[in-house]
Each structure stands twice: as C-alpha cells, then as structure tokens.
Amino acid sequence: MHPRLEQVAARIRERSRDSRRAYLDQVETSRARGPHRAHLSCGNLAHGFAACGSGDKDALKNGVAPNIGIVTAFNDMLSAHQPFETYPEHIKRAARAVGATAQVAGGVPAMCDGVTQGRVGMELSLFSRDVIAQATAIALSHDMFDAALLLGVCDKIVPGLLIGALSFGHLPFVFVPAGPMPSGIPNKAKAEVRERYAAGQATRAELLETESASYHAPGTCTFYGTANSNQILLEAMGLQLPGASFVNPGTPLRDALTDAATARAAAITALGDDYRPIGRLVDERAIINAIVALLATGGSTNHTIHFVAVARAAGLVVTWEDFDALAEVVPLLARIYPNGEADVNHFHAAGGTPFLLRELLDAGLLFDLDTIAAGGMRAYAQEPRLADGKLAWADAIPASADEAILRAAANPFEATGGLRLLRGTLGSALAKVSAVKPEYRRIEAPAVVLDDPGELRARHKAGALPRDFVAVVRYQGPRANGMPEMHSLMPLLGMLQNQGRRVALVTDGRLSGASGKVLSAIHVTPEAALGGAIACVRDGDTVVLDCERGRLDLAIAEDEWRARRPAPNSAPAGQDLGRSLFAFNRANVGSADEGALSISCGPISPRDDRKRGTETEYDVGRLTAHAPFEAKDA
Template sequence: MSLNPRFQAITERIRERSRGARRAYLDGIEAMHRSGPLRGSLSCGNLAHGFAACGPGDKARLRGEATPNLGIVSAYNDMLSAHQPYESYPETIRAAARALGATAQVAGGVPAMCDGVTQGRAGMELSLFSRDVIAQATAISLSHDMFDSTVYLGICDKIVPGLLLGALAFGHLPAVFVPAGPMPPGIPNKQKAEVRERYAAGEATREELLEAEAGSYHAPGTCTFYGTANSNQVLLEAMGLQLPGSSFVNPGTALREAFTQASVERALRITALGADYRPIGRLVDERAIVNALVALMATGGSTNHTIHWIAVARAAGVVLTWDDMDALSGIVPLLARVYPNGEADVNRFAAAGGIAYVFRELLDAGLMHGDIPTIVAGGMRAYCDEPRVADGALAYAPGVAASADEAVVRPASAPFEAQGGLRLLRGNLGRALIKLSAVKPEFRSIEAPAVVVDAPQALNRLHKAGALPRDFVAVVRYQGPRANGMPELHSLAPLLGMLQNQGRRVALVTDGRLSGASGKIPAAIHVTPEAAHGGPLCRLRDGDIVRLDGEAGTLEALVDADEWAARPAAENTTPPAWDIGRNLFAVNREVVGRADQGALSISCGPPQHDGTNWWEYDSEYELDGPAAATAPHDSKDA
C-alpha cells in the first residue's frame, strides 16, 4: 500500500529539518560501535570487578568474550502494581540467557514513582523530573562497558520515556523493552468515575470511594484504563522496540512467560557479535517517531506524550514539534474508544483486535511506515499478527480480519472520527494542546469568564465556598515546568466533571499537565510560554472572558489589545515549598526547557558545531499567517 501523500510530506518535513542533527547522532553511535564489544577493552582489574559476583559458568563466558552479555535495567518496585511482576524477571532473564549460551546481569535500577499515588499531592511536583533522573540512572547503569545488548523492565508514565532517553544515549546497543502486562478487569472505569464525581458532590462516603478505587486497582499489572502507561506500550510497539503483541497480556500467564523468554532470545540475537545487528539508535529514526505519533492519535492516547516524544525524538537527533503532531492528527482517523475516550478497558481493547488490528488498518490506509527496521524481521507487518503459545514457546498467527467489537475498535473506512484526538491551540494566551477525543462535540468550545487561581487546591476551596460562577473557565497557572515541575492536575477532574454533569459549561486552561486518564471536560493544557516565564496566563484576571475553541484551534482572552499589552504580570501567590525532597530539584526547575520542546532539564541529543543545542529549535518559525505571532517567546530559554 502506498503512503498517504500528506503523511509522507509530514515525515519528509521532519527528516529534512532533522538532517544535520540525525547525522551527528548516527556518527556518534557509529564511533561507539567501531570500538567493538567494549568489554574486550577493559583492563583486567576492570573486568574482574565486572564479573566478581558471577557464578563459575557466567564468569567463564565473561572472561572469554565469545558470547553476548545482556544488561538488565529495571524499574522494579512492589508499590507500583505495574512493576511488581518484575521482581522475578531478572532470574528468569539470567536463566534464559544461560540456556542460550550467554550471560545477563542487572546493570542497574531506576526510580519508578506512581502518579496515581501522588495525584494532588506535593510529590507530584517531582513526577516530570523523574523522567530525566531515570534517563541519567539508565546511563549510569550502562556506563561500565560490560554489555552487548540491553533489556528494559519499565512500563509506567515517565519511566518508559526516561528509559528511552537513556537507551538512546547508548544508541550503539540493541534494546528490547519487556512489558509485564495489565491487571485483569476490575469494576468498570465509568462506574469508578461516577463514584468519584458523587464523592466530589458530597453524595458518596469516603468508604464508598475507597471501595470503588480498590475494585478498580486490584491486582498486579498496569491500571486498565488507557492512560500514559498503556499508551507507552502502544507507542513502543509502533516503533518496533518490543515484541509484537506483547503489550496487553496479563501477568502470570503462560503467554506472558513466553514473551519474556522470547525477548531475551531476541535481544541476544541482534548484538554486534552476530550477523543481525540492530542497535536502537538506528531503529529510532523519524519514521519510527511518526509511527508512534500516528498510533497515539489513532487510539486517543495520553497527552503526556506530546511532551515526552519530543524529548525522545531529540535524543535520537530527530527534531519534532507540536505543529507536526497537529498535522498528523488532522489526517489520522480515531480508530479506538478506550477509557477515558470510551467505556472499554485495555483488556477489552485487546480482545476486540487491539494493537494488531489498529496497526493493520493504519498500514493499509498508508498512514504508517511499514518498512522501518524493528527488533524483529518483517517490519511493521509483523506487528499485525497475534501471539500464541505453541509447544511452550511464543508463536504467531494472523491477526483478526475484522473488529470483534466495533464499539471499541473500528476500521479506517468507518472510524469514530475522521481526525485524531489532538489539536494544537493558538491565540493571545499562547500555544496549548487539547485532547478532543475524550470530549463530546457539544463541549469542545466555550466562551466564559475566567476564574484564575495559582494552585488547584484554591479552586476546590472556591467551590466549597459557593463562589464559582455557573459557567466559567478555570485558569490554573504557575503549574509549568519552571514554576513547580509541571504536575498533573487530574485531581480537578471529579470536580469539573461533576459541574459539567449539572449542565454548567466549564473548561480548564493551565500551563500544567493532565493525567493520561483525564477527559470529558475541554482542557487547554501545557500552555507555553508558562506563567512563571512571563507567559500570557500571568496577565489574566478574574472575570476576563476566555474563548477556548477546540475545533477551530484557538485559545484567546477577549480583552482589548491595548489594555492587554499594558497589563503587568501577576505575582505567583503560591508560597514556595521545600518539603519531601522538592528542594533537591531546584536546579531542574531553573534550567528546564519549555513544554513544547520536551520540558527537558538535561542535555539531550547531539550538540551543534557552534555549541548550541538541537532541542532549542523553535517550531513557531514554521507557522503560516498571523498565528505565528500570537505567542512570541525566546527560543533560547532551554
């Protein structure tokens, strides 16, 4: 199937823009590759330290340099339900490697915080920065020159993007991501949301709320809604970095075990020691990045990836922008309805055809690059098959030819919507993003007075005091990367959802983030430039009329232009907090870049010859017409 011309043109634009950065990146990983398996260049003392704790068999192989050594980077902890199954994976991986005549060692661990636990808490201010810490911890894990290939044990929100950033810094090494799967279905997500909204209205007790939450989050595995964690899995398959069909297989099953075994075998077969060398830095090019974004749009995935995948792309020398995402969303149909964009959980999505069905539809429509190199043979068509267990090993069969449940997944010829779920907003309030796929058409635009607060808790207090207008736009500012680490504001969703249920018109505008589980209300998020950096949100006042139009792509304060220009910035009224470790991230807040440039607090990607950074590229230079001037800002603030 030939590619859609508009799709091909977007990819070519990204490729041309990235040409210099990509070349520099590939030259760098090629230089690392030419050094050969680096374990061979270690001194005797270095190498002896590296295998001192190994058993006799592993030690003999590591001394001989004849077989690959697999580095395991793990985000295991047993507080995260998604990561608890990883406790036993290292021993399984070591045993599988030994059975193949190779070795495996845990290279290191990376932190893994749970946004579900920290929602609405001070700890959420560490969440986004944890991605960059994970990237650095991954680099430290791989810094010993002991490994010929790598496997990554991580699933959740910032963890996969952080692992990817670290892996791409060691782009000469092959990398296979190994998921652990979702928990089985609990109570329906819609029922859980209804209890949350009744609790916000004072109509349900805390005991009822806890019972509903515990019935939803009830077992090992990822949460079953289609948030950032499960979006991560779809994007990894779209980039060809984990085995086809491995994302949504429940923990503790024979198929899950077969996937782990097969992942080890694949990671060992694609090293530079063999004839099928597939380093991650060569696999992740502009086509793989575009595939990931197409999968995100077609399935209505998490808005967090509009930040993370810009960072991931630039780590591989690919310069990606929000404009590219908006353009892709304009041509990619919405093929899935998974909560919060529908009522189904990811288990039901997988049963209806899941990733294999969606990818086949996109490939047949010319909206996915099928010829990209992946960790397996066959390109992206291999990801259209469904996994099985045959004689105790992983096998594949052709994927379903038709959706098993068109309430959950549909063909490209009859999508839920003709365009994807994301829209870029522009106006005198800056640039922002909105996830339209989760919002009913009748709620996608609003014109109402602003209620301006500098912390989400202030909005809850206004509601309890009965001080909120009937219809309003909640503007929660000073929530950007520089202000406080850009926390998710999902704790506001029950309140605003309840008010919308009452027939009131409400919306959210913020320079913060929303959880991948958020939906229902119109929300302009990731507003840039952020208020803490002099962005337009700091000029808004209570009662200003704000127009948010998701379909038209506009975000405006309807204030006289002269008055608007003369207004001084409002001071942030939220006192600085230094408890529970937030003081340790003061430097991150000082140096972090803009949301539309990946919100990076670490260097990422190859430097230019003049010493500036590729990730400081300003996408607004590509805009046409008057929108290009609506939100000017300094392109060198990263």
C-alpha cells in the same frame, strides 16, 4: 504512504539534518570500536563478573557470548512494576538457553502519578523522567553489555529508559513489559463515585472501596493513560515484541514472551550477523509511527512532551506542529477509557494492538521500519499465541470483535486524531478532544484564575464560582514547580458539567493520560513563570477556547491587553519533601513544547530559557503570530 506522513518526515529530516548526522556519527564511532567488553582491562573485567556463577563467568572471560544488561524499574509498591521482581532470574535462565549471559545492570526509580495526584510529590514527577534517563546511562556505563533489556511500563519510566538507551545508540535494546492487571469494576462506575464524592454525596470509605476494586492486583492500571499509551507506542516503533503489550502478568504466555525477548536481544547484537542498534532503528519515521499510534487511539497528552524529548535524544527536532499536522489525517480507531467505557483488556480482546497496527499500515498511515523483530512493521500485525507450549505468532483477526471499542480504518470513530494544537493571545496549548463530546469542544466564559489548584474546591464550597467558567490554573509549568498534573480537578469539573454548566480548564500544567470529558487546554506555553500571557489573565476576563478553529484567546480590547503585566504567583509555598533537590532542574528546564528537558539530550542543546525569566517579559501582544503548517492542504 499517505502524503502527509511523507511531508512531516521530510520536514523533520530537513530541520534535523545537522543534529541527526552528529548523532549517527556518535553511534558509528561507538560501533566501530567493536564489543566494548573486549577493551576492558583484566581488572575491569574481573570486577564486572566477580559475582557470576562459574558458567556465566567462563562465558564472560572468553568474550564470545552476548552479555545482556537488565535495567529494571522494579519496586513492589507500584502494581505495574511489582511483577518485575522475578524477571532477572527468569531472563538469566532464558539467556543461558540461547548461549548468552545476563546481568542486572542497574535500577531506575519508578514513581506513580496515581499515588502523587494533588500531592507535593507530583512536583518531582516530570523531572523523574530525566533522572531515569541518567540512571539508565549509569547502569550501562560499565562497557559490559552487548545489548540490554529495559523493564519498565509506566508514565515517565518508558520515556526515561528510551532517552537513556538512545545515549547508547550503538547497542540493541528490547523493551519487556509486565502487562495489565485483570479488569476490575467498570470505569464508568468508578467515575460516577468520584463525581459523587466531589459533590459530597459519597463517603471516603465508599470512594476507597471503589478505587480498591479498580486498582486491585499486580499489573498496569487498566485505563488508557500514559502507561498503556507507552506500550502501544513502543510496538508502533518496533522496540517491543509484537503483541506483547497487554498480556496479563503471571500467565504462561507472559513468561514465553519474556523468554523470546531475551533470545531476540541476544540475536541482534554486534556479535552476530543481524545487528540492530537502537540509534539506527529510532529515526524520524519511528517517531512519526509513535505519534500516529497515539492519535489513532486517543492516547496520553503527556507524550506530546515526552516524544519531543525522545526525538531530541536521537538528534531529531520534532514540534507540536508535527503532532497537529498528523492529527488532521489520522482517524480515531479506538475508544478506551477515558475515551470510552472499555479498558485495555477489553481492547486487547477486541483485536488489540495487532489489529490496530495492521489497519494503520494498510491505510498508509504507518511507515514500515526495521524493528527489533524480524519482518519489520508487518510483524506487528500479528498476535502471540501458545501452541503446544511453544510461542508462535498468528495474523490479527480480520474484523474487530467489538466495534464499540476498536474499528477498522475505513470506519473510524472520528476522521481525525484526538488532539488539537491551539494558538492565540494566550500562547500555544494542546487539547485532547477524543473524550470530549463535540458540543463541549468550544466555550466562551469568564475566567476563574487560580495559582493553587486546591483553591477551586474551596471556591466551589463557598458558592463563589460562576455558573459557567474557565478555570485558568497558572504557575504550574516546568519552570514554576515541575509541571504537575491537574487531574485531581477533573471529578469536580466533571460533576459541574453533569449539572448542565459549561466549564473548561486552561493551564500551563499537565493533565495526564486519564484526562477525560471536560474541555481542557493544557501545556500552555510560554508558561506563567516565564512571563507568559497566561500570567496576565484576570478573574472575569472572557476566555474563548475553540477546538474546531484551534484558538485560545481572551476577548479583550487590544490596548487593555497590551497594558497588562504578569501577576505574581500567589500560591503558598509548599513543603519541601525533596523539592530542594530538584532546584537545578527547575532553573534549567526547557519549555513544554521542547520536551521540558532539564538535562542535555543528544547533540541538540536545549534552548536557554534562563535569559527569559522575569527580567525579560514576553510581548503578550505578539503571541498570535504563528506560521501555519506548509502542507496543510495536502
């Protein structure tokens, strides 16, 4: 193992000693009761199987066959989840084939950031993760199940399902994906039309035609955003079948993998001799594996929030410093749009996840773990195939089929991962640099301060933007308005950068897995709504954003900076459209660096930020004090 992984694991174990012990005690207490269905009264059990067919009902009466719960994110508006419509009946047939039963335990909401970009609905997006976690717990609350299959793919859905599953840590869980849609128009062509539209050089009809040619069929969007990052991270944790992530919907191999996932869930319950509860599988090593896979592929920045929250659900305290420490030693092995021109289908054809994980394992950059699959993490260096109609796994190809997309660990695109932790007078932030050319990774330019992201376009149309500038978009944090994504700003900023101008973004909001070539410092913490330093920036202040040095500062005299006070939020009030239903979440949500949780999660209580609102301002002059990572020189 690379010593840095061992050091980070040791740090997480040390800071999580009490909370992890408390979590595992909960898991053991639940396990010791035995299969929970056996403790139901006759009336409880009769309610639980009343709608089943006679064969399943007999199996459930006797209580000796595994009963698998299905938690599904199906809806047919979203392409990624539409294939799940037929999964329940498919799974039930597969369960009966191995002597088990299956029932749909419940559904969870699935919203799409691609549909809500720049809309009021985006303010509900991050909180949907916590709603999904709660909905998962409700689905599993009936004590009817010995294991569960989790049907979800996209942004908040997988982290929410995972958090909910970890609250039932004594049960085995297997994630079941739906796969990506076939490739549409090239990503570069799509980006070019978006930028021409932002410049007023393309019509809305032309843009819609382009977008429709990109997002065109059932399955996950093919760019490497949060949804497809989810899939690779699940395999790196051993919670999904090896090589299952990027097999297209509606294919014989996809169906065979769903059958195999069902059989595997039935095989690893407490009723058999190969019990694999999720609470024991997801430890600090599994979380580190997920982070390493994220860094090695230049994956979604959203996971710097989600996997802090997921870790907490398992009693583990993970910090952004852990991400940063790992990024210093994990090489960038993949270039998938927006980090390159290829999509996930091209990545899969070049060797895909099995090749990637084998390279990381051989380089000592992944822990070998107990997983839902037999054979530990080495099983994930194999790819599934159909031979004579039967599913089998074969070793990953020995060399990449396209080194412009996927490379060996000995020949990376870059020596370090595509993420940087930034610190300075503006607080802490993260930058995804895997898609940013080296010459654009530092900027020193005047601030253009915005409380309403839409104002940037208005200023551009009015000719009111400096040639070079840093857009400081504030009051976009979890407490302010649910931390929406700022991706709708990227076509305009990308177009200006193409014109030779130096531009960047600094925000306490999110930017999504689709963030690309424009330098951006995101998730700024403390956020403006809590009196963070970003609320003290004024138009024309010189911002210094330096990814090489890991700095985010204002070039301003110290006495002037100390005299500054947070400016109030000047953005106009938005439409309600469900916002009022999430007032409790906004009032109680934790900071981005603590997972932006609005619910209690495992044995770790979220930090109480309610005392740190307008009545308690941050001392902006002290925000440069940060302890370095102790093992930095290892």
